[in-house]
Amino acid sequence: MVGLGAIGGSLAWQSRLAGISRVVGYSPSLAEAVAALKASAISEIAESPTKAIRGADLVVLAVPPGPTLDLIGRLAPSLEPGAILTDVCSVKVPVMTRAATWGLGDRFAGSHPLAGTHDSGFAAAHPDRLRGCVVYVCESASSEGPRAARGVMRFWEEVLEASPILIDAAAHDRQLAWTSHLPQAVAYALAKALADRGFGGVSYGTGARDTTRLAGSSPEMWLDIMLQNRDPLMEALSSVESGVATLRHLIETGDRQGLAQYLEIAREFRRGIDR
Amino acid sequence: MVGLGAIGGSLAWQSRLAGISRVVGYSPSLAEAVAALKASAISEIAESPTKAIRGADLVVLAVPPGPTLDLIGRLAPSLEPGAILTDVCSVKVPVMTRAATWGLGDRFAGSHPLAGTHDSGFAAAHPDRLRGCVVYVCESASSEGPRAARGVMRFWEEVLEASPILIDAAAHDRQLAWTSHLPQAVAYALAKALADRGFGGVSYGTGARDTTRLAGSSPEMWLDIMLQNRDPLMEALSSVESGVATLRHLIETGDRQGLAQYLEIAREFRRGIDR
Numbered sequence: 001m002v003g004l005g006a007i008g009g010s011l012a013w014q015s016r017l018a019g020i021s022r023v024v025g026y027s028p029s030l031a032e033a034v035a036a037l038k039a040s041a042i043s044e045i046a047e048s049p050t051k052a053i054r055g056a057d058l059v060v061l062a063v064p065p066g067p068t069l070d071l072i073g074r075l076a077p078s079l080e081p082g083a084i085l086t087d088v089c090s091v092k093v094p095v096m097t098r099a100a101t102w103g104l105g106d107r108f109a110g111s112h113p114l115a116g117t118h119d120s121g122f123a124a125a126h127p128d129r130l131r132g133c134v135v136y137v138c139e140s141a142s143s144e145g146p147r148a149a150r151g152v153m154r155f156w157e158e159v160l161e162a163s164p165i166l167i168d169a170a171a172h173d174r175q176l177a178w179t180s181h182l183p184q185a186v187a188y189a190l191a192k193a194l195a196d197r198g199f200g201g202v203s204y205g206t207g208a209r210d211t212t213r214l215a216g217s218s219p220e221m222w223l224d225i226m227l228q229n230r231d232p233l234m235e236a237l238s239s240v241e242s243g244v245a246t247l248r249h250l251i252e253t254g255d256r257q258g259l260a261q262y263l264e265i266a267r268e269f270r271r272g273i274d275r
Numbered sequence: 276m277v278g279l280g281a282i283g284g285s286l287a288w289q290s291r292l293a294g295i296s297r298v299v300g301y302s303p304s305l306a307e308a309v310a311a312l313k314a315s316a317i318s319e320i321a322e323s324p325t326k327a328i329r330g331a332d333l334v335v336l337a338v339p340p341g342p343t344l345d346l347i348g349r350l351a352p353s354l355e356p357g358a359i360l361t362d363v364c365s366v367k368v369p370v371m372t373r374a375a376t377w378g379l380g381d382r383f384a385g386s387h388p389l390a391g392t393h394d395s396g397f398a399a400a401h402p403d404r405l406r407g408c409v410v411y412v413c414e415s416a417s418s419e420g421p422r423a424a425r426g427v428m429r430f431w432e433e434v435l436e437a438s439p440i441l442i443d444a445a446a447h448d449r450q451l452a453w454t455s456h457l458p459q460a461v462a463y464a465l466a467k468a469l470a471d472r473g474f475g476g477v478s479y480g481t482g483a484r485d486t487t488r489l490a491g492s493s494p495e496m497w498l499d500i501m502l503q504n505r506d507p508l509m510e511a512l513s514s515v516e517s518g519v520a521t522l523r524h525l526i527e528t529g530d531r532q533g534l535a536q537y538l539e540i541a542r543e544f545r546r547g548i549d550r
Contacts, residue, residue, distance in 0.1 A: 114478055114480045115480070116480055116481070116482055117481075118482075134478045165478075175474065175477060178468075178469060178472055178474050179469070179474055179477055179478070179479055179480075179483055180480060180482060180483060182465070182468070182469075183465060183482050183483040183486035183487065184482060184486075185519075185522055186461060186464075186465050186486060186519070187482075187486050187541075188522065188537070188538055188541040188542075189461075189515055189518040189519045189522050189541075190457070190458060190461050190515060190518075191541035191542070191544045191545045192518050192522075192537060192540055192541040192544070193453075193457070193511070193514045193515045193518045194453060194454070194457075194544055195540050195541060195543065195544035196514070196518075196540075197453055197511075197514065199450065199453050199454055202450060202454055203389055203409045203440075203454070204454055204548045205389045205390070205391055205454075205455060206391070206392075207391055207393075207455060207458050207459060207462075207488075207489050208454055208455060208458040208548070209548065209549075210485045210486070210488050210489070211458040211459075211461060211462050211485070211486055211488070211489060212458065212541075212544075212545050212548075213482075213485050213486070213545070214482050214485070214486060215538075215541040215542055215544070215545040216542055216545040216546055216549075217542070219535055219538035219539050219542055222538060223531060223534055223535055223538065226526050226534065227526065227529060227531065227534070230526055230527070230529070233526060234523055234526060234527055236468070236472075237519055237522065237523040237526070238523065239468045239471070239472065240464055240465060240468045240519055241516060241519045241520055241523070243464040243465075243467050243468045243471075244460075244461070244464045244512055244515055244516045244519065245516055247460055247463065247464050247467075247512065248509055248512040248513065248516065251501050251502065251505055251508060251509060251512075252505070252509055254502060254505070256498060256502065259498055259501065259502070260494055260498055262463070262467060263463055263490075263494035263497060263498065264494055265467055265470050265471075266462075266463040266464075266466035266467040266470060266487075266490040267463075267466070267490055267491055267492070267494055268470065269466045269467070269469055269470035269487075269490070270466045270487050270488070270490040270491040271491055273479045273483070273484065273487075274484075274491075
């Protein structure tokens with residue numbers, strides 16, 4: 001397990017509880033690694049990513065998208081023969097491309113568990129965080145790609161009791177641009193507007209808190225995601241931009257019927273995703 | 276109590292528990308009124324708003340902003356001498372103006388408890404919903420306005436254990452345009468964009484759910500709020516619109532440093548409102 005934050009720490013922990021006795025963990029923060037060891041979320045601390053993957057059957061990269069791309073290149077030469085590699089990033093085309101570039105097509109399958117949190121670090125890890133989640137898995141186009149994907153899906157199913165869904169990387173990135181990266185970007189934009197207006201000291205209700213909750217997330221991770229999924233996200237942001245303009249126009253002109261229709265479509269959608 | 280939804284029902288209920296034996300309730304839905312009576316949230320059902328206010332020392336209008344304006348005019352002639360009147364709307368200039376127009380300046384003070392919910396109806400009422408909340412109170416400019424405001428503030432303090440804050444109506448509406456109506460509008464715009472893109476059937480994580488949660492609210496109430504607080508809300512919406520455009524530009528140009536700064540300001544703001 002390379003990375004022992006909210007995701008990596010939880011995956012390691014649940015793996016141990018599910019009966020995998022040897023879980024070697026690496027974190028750039030020694031304090032995080034020690035915390036993970038004390039919690040028995042890992043069985044050993046490794047001093048470097050390269051040392052962490054020695055003897056591993058499965059290597060999970062649980063770091064932000066930028067470091068994930070770097071690590072694929074750095075670790076490719078020292079991966080055990082027969083080992084498979086996966087990641088947990090929210091953008092899949094760049095990691096799949098990077099794995100292919102480094103000749104890992106046969107041994108790499110990308111993962112993206114839908115189990116984010118705005119908290120970060122091992123303090124935000126717990127065994128249940130990813131149990132039973134939906135997880136997207138991308139197989140590479142190489143001849144042995146499906147074998148690697150099957151191994152990764154088995155990990156999610158058997159160890160995490162998760163529901164893996166096989167998906168094309170480009171389709172995944174287009175979908176997530178809307179369903180995840182866009183809400184995140186909108187939360188940032190709303191919080192930024194409120195910050196600029198100087199309304200920091202007044203009372204906020206649960207509505208404003210929930211709508212901006214995602215803005216509390218780690219900028220490091222989201223910088224990478226936004227820049228790596230640039231084109232699909234820009235399209236989604238344009239849509240919200242013109243949607244806000246439409247809403248403003250309906251309010252400006254006092255178009256009660258048009259406004260009612262707009263709000264009703266939004267409400268129907270929101271109710272639909274709870275079903 | 277005119278209106279027995281999430282707010283009115285909760286206010287009535289807590290009033291009863293706080294020792295006010297006679298709480299007369301009116302709801303346009305008889306089923307809601309019966310539910311409130313069965314729960315002992317009210318002591319009597321009235322057949323009409325006019326009948327509900329007979330003999331009342333304090334009248335609370337707990338209905339959406341549009342009906343609130345109508346009711347101020349309808350009830351003004353039959354208000355008991357000495358009775359005071361308040362409302363719970365999220366926009367205060369229009370109600371204060373309406374009360375003054377109907378000669379109620381001496382007996383009206385506006386309230387706005389910060390205790391919204393996207394649920395509606397008496398089913399969403401419970402005694403604790405508004406207990407201990409922050410509540411804005413607006414006094415009218417008439418000579419006896421402060422007396423009415425003191426009475427209304429005492430109700431919030433003694434019965435609801437709430438923290439009333441006296442505020443100028445126009446200042447209130449400008450502030451709430453940003454802190455409440457803007458998050459609501461943004462949640463609608465985001466949900467509308469997702470609805471238009473046709474991503475209804477796919478998996479949404481907690482991030483998208485939280486960011487769009489407010490879009491599940493009653494369109495009826497929010498139509499009124501948006502149209503009644505038009506000018507301040509339009510300014511706030513413009514700000515988000517250009518904020519989204521800025522974000523899109525930073526992503527498009529790959530301006531990592533500018534993007535990091537943008538996200539960091541948003542994050543700082545978000546962390547600040549939890550303190």
